[in-house]
Amino acid sequence: MGRIFNFSAGPATLPLEVLEQARDEMIDWQGRGVSVMEVSHRGKAFIKVAEQAEADVRELLGVPDDYAVLFLQGGATQQFALIPMNLSGPEQVVDYLVTGQWSKKASAEAKASRKVNIVADGAAGNYTDVPARASWKLSPGAAYLHYCPNETIGGLEFHEVPDVGPVPLVADMSSTILSRPVDVRKFGMIYAGAQKNIGPAGLVLMIVRRDLLERVPETVPPILRYASQAKEGSMLNTPPTYSWYIAGLVFQWLKRQGGLARIAEVNRRKAEKLYRAIDGSGYYRNPVAPAHRSWMNVPFTLPDAALDATFLAEATAAGLAELKGHRSVGGMRASIYNAMPEAGVDALAAFMADFARRHG
Amino acid sequence: MGRIFNFSAGPATLPLEVLEQARDEMIDWQGRGVSVMEVSHRGKAFIKVAEQAEADVRELLGVPDDYAVLFLQGGATQQFALIPMNLSGPEQVVDYLVTGQWSKKASAEAKASRKVNIVADGAAGNYTDVPARASWKLSPGAAYLHYCPNETIGGLEFHEVPDVGPVPLVADMSSTILSRPVDVRKFGMIYAGAQKNIGPAGLVLMIVRRDLLERVPETVPPILRYASQAKEGSMLNTPPTYSWYIAGLVFQWLKRQGGLARIAEVNRRKAEKLYRAIDGSGYYRNPVAPAHRSWMNVPFTLPDAALDATFLAEATAAGLAELKGHRSVGGMRASIYNAMPEAGVDALAAFMADFARRHG
Numbered sequence: 260m261g262r263i264f265n266f267s268a269g270p271a272t273l274p275l276e277v278l279e280q281a282r283d284e285m286i287d288w289q290g291r292g293v294s295v296m297e298v299s300h301r302g303k304a305f306i307k308v309a310e311q312a313e314a315d316v317r318e319l320l321g322v323p324d325d326y327a328v329l330f331l332q333g334g335a336t337q338q339f340a341l342i343p344m345n346l347s348g349p350e351q352v353v354d355y356l357v358t359g360q361w362s363k364k365a366s367a368e369a370k371a372s373r374k375v376n377i378v379a380d381g382a383a384g385n386y387t388d389v390p391a392r393a394s395w396k397l398s399p400g401a402a403y404l405h406y407c408p409n410e411t412i413g414g415l416e417f418h419e420v421p422d423v424g425p426v427p428l429v430a431d432m433s434s435t436i437l438s439r440p441v442d443v444r445k446f447g448m449i450y451a452g453a454q455k456n457i458g459p460a461g462l463v464l465m466i467v468r469r470d471l472l473e474r475v476p477e478t479v480p481p482i483l484r485y486a487s488q489a490k491e492g493s494m495l496n497t498p499p500t501y502s503w504y505i506a507g508l509v510f511q512w513l514k515r516q517g518g519l520a521r522i523a524e525v526n527r528r529k530a531e532k533l534y535r536a537i538d539g540s541g542y543y544r545n546p547v548a549p550a551h552r553s554w555m556n557v558p559f560t561l562p563d564a565a566l567d568a569t570f571l572a573e574a575t576a577a578g579l580a581e582l583k584g585h586r587s588v589g590g591m592r593a594s595i596y597n598a599m600p601e602a603g604v605d606a607l608a609a610f611m612a613d614f615a616r617r618h619g
Numbered sequence: 620m621g622r623i624f625n626f627s628a629g630p631a632t633l634p635l636e637v638l639e640q641a642r643d644e645m646i647d648w649q650g651r652g653v654s655v656m657e658v659s660h661r662g663k664a665f666i667k668v669a670e671q672a673e674a675d676v677r678e679l680l681g682v683p684d685d686y687a688v689l690f691l692q693g694g695a696t697q698q699f700a701l702i703p704m705n706l707s708g709p710e711q712v713v714d715y716l717v718t719g720q721w722s723k724k725a726s727a728e729a730k731a732s733r734k735v736n737i738v739a740d741g742a743a744g745n746y747t748d749v750p751a752r753a754s755w756k757l758s759p760g761a762a763y764l765h766y767c768p769n770e771t772i773g774g775l776e777f778h779e780v781p782d783v784g785p786v787p788l789v790a791d792m793s794s795t796i797l798s799r800p801v802d803v804r805k806f807g808m809i810y811a812g813a814q815k816n817i818g819p820a821g822l823v824l825m826i827v828r829r830d831l832l833e834r835v836p837e838t839v840p841p842i843l844r845y846a847s848q849a850k851e852g853s854m855l856n857t858p859p860t861y862s863w864y865i866a867g868l869v870f871q872w873l874k875r876q877g878g879l880a881r882i883a884e885v886n887r888r889k890a891e892k893l894y895r896a897i898d899g900s901g902y903y904r905n906p907v908a909p910a911h912r913s914w915m916n917v918p919f920t921l922p923d924a925a926l927d928a929t930f931l932a933e934a935t936a937a938g939l940a941e942l943k944g945h946r947s948v949g950g951m952r953a954s955i956y957n958a959m960p961e962a963g964v965d966a967l968a969a970f971m972a973d974f975a976r977r978h979g
């Protein structure tokens with residue numbers, strides 16, 4: 260069949276151009292008679308792929324030289340456990356802001372090895388808003404403050420970087436990375452699982468201020484040290500080369516779109532169209548505080564959950580797939596990352612209006 | 620150009636049929652209008668891929684039901700650090716047999732968190748032979764004994780499973796997994812990075828006796844616990860789905876080849892042909908004790924290292940690529956994993972004879 264509009268939260272849709280290039284190069288990459296999947300990570304051909312990908316990330320995000328760019332494994336969740344081990348001593352307090360399920364999971368993994376202070380927790384409001392800045396209880400001397408700028412499940416996004424003073428800000432940007440320009444200098448560390456805005460699952464992009472890497476205690480095994488990965492160009496062991504290659508194709512595609520300022524305009528417009536389709540319908544509902552509605556993940560409910568199955572079946576039949584909401588939230592969720600064309604959002608909005616008309 | 624014979628040690632050559640199928644399905648997988656790379660790991664379609672891959676591993680290797688089969692991330696090297704954390708308490712001794720660079724690295728990572736006893740170390744013989752069994756100094760009460768059945772760099776392989784009594788045997792099979800039948804019951808744990816005999820880099824296959832998983836101390840963060848991954852079908856977080864899919868295609872290919880008994884015959888024949896080309900030449904030399912020569916990685920030297928560059932250039936021109944030996948050993952290395960056709964070994968042997976004739 261033809262390509263559909265795939266609203267999966269992740270692993271998520273990728274640019275068709277990227278997949279076409281990957282397909283065309285699968286058997287014979289660069290006229291070498293091999294797939295990029297089959298070559299040594301230490302060979303010149305792959306090193307060029309790796310270096311170009313790093314250079315493109317630096318260009319797209321404006322990463323300063325005193326920040327390392329790492330390509331790691333294990334998913335963002337593994338970093339939930341490794342970040343406290345790398346960025347703090349065993350006796351130090353680490354601060355966590357909890358605004359949804361992912362920031363909560365991050366704090367839970369940190370608790371196994373560190374003293375965790377929950378700065379604020381939006382649970383009482385069912386994670387539909389960010390707790391007021393004035394209510395945050397920062398620890399004096401915390402090693403860092405961790406937060407999640409976009410909660411994929413709740414659809415809650417920070418549209419500004421919070422001011423937390425001198426404490427290094429650590430941000431799980433898995434579902435918002437590269438969707439808009441960001442001032443990297445405001446962060447101690449940015450990291451993201453690849454499977455939403457970067458490439459295939461199994462790759463992690465990390466941007467970290469180099470001085471923070473020196474904090475790692477002696478007791479952390481060498482392979483789990485970000486400092487060692489930074490020193491070895493993320494090749495302390497064999498990296499996930501094919502995922503790195505696909506990520507590189509995505510970065511090139513992003514540059515062809517005009518970079519992050521340009522893609523941010525598109526993303527903003529896509530999100531506005533979808534929220535308008537929800538709010539203007541008198542039928543669908545999104546529970547998130549307007550100031551914190553996500554550009555990337557848009558959850559919405561129907562007036563009657565009994566209609567969910569019909570909505571999903573009809574949407575799928577119309578080529579609008581993977582709209583089922585997360586099991587913990589219910590309803591629908593449209594994930595509209597960079598690679599979701601504006602035409603996909605238009606088609607979804609039109610379908611929603613039609614569905615409401617027929618079933619409302 | 621056409622496909623070449625790629626002797627890379629890893630990431631290594633894959634079966635052409637597998638790459639062709641991956642290419643053909645890249646844009647539109649199973650008529651779904653998406654790539655397998657773009658679908659949720661929790662969706663029915665991918666779960667079927669994941670379950671089939673596990674079933675095929677169980678069938679190919681005859682994995683008993685009381686062993687879990689895990690698909691993990693981080694490479695085998697990350698397991699070097701996580702295995703001691705998962706399979707032993709902080710005060711327990713762990714035994715390591717060192718027969719080359721990979722088993723040595725494994726012991727070094729373990730030292731960060733545990734008391735490591737080196738059972739024996741083949742360094743004195745430059746890792747060209749396995750230290751005599753009688754010389755091994757096992758610790759009473761060791762949590763496990765770790766060894767590497769095939770050292771990729773030195774080309775040293777165990778053709779029998781060593782008898783170490785009741786202590787659980789933990790084997791890094793990265794470069795020998797699935798190359799021959801193996802009696803899983805003799806092991807507490809088998810694990811392997813995918814990039815030699817399984818699929819793309821970034822995936823780890825682990826087979827572990829379930830009772831050993833219960834040993835994990837409370838202090839290990841949840842995401843780093845094998846027990847949790849076993850409980851959640853290796854989906855505690857998003858797994859490297861595309862690599863898992865490719866691995867599944869390789870397993871299907873292996874079954875079409877007739878399974879491990881059949882592929883072992885081919886592997887034995889390929890290795891014998893290559894060692895004959897070396898020993899019979901009076902020109903090339905392999906330093907490994909004949910009883911422990913690897914079926915998978917065949918290092919060899921020329922009489923004069925000054926000819927190495929010429930050999931490599933001529934071989935590459937003849938479509939025989941990636942023959943340069945590891946930087947720590949020098950000379951040449953031909954990695955002849957499952958996916959290297961016998962015709963590739965024949966072509967290499969013929970080239971070697973011709974080269975010796977012209978330069979000898």
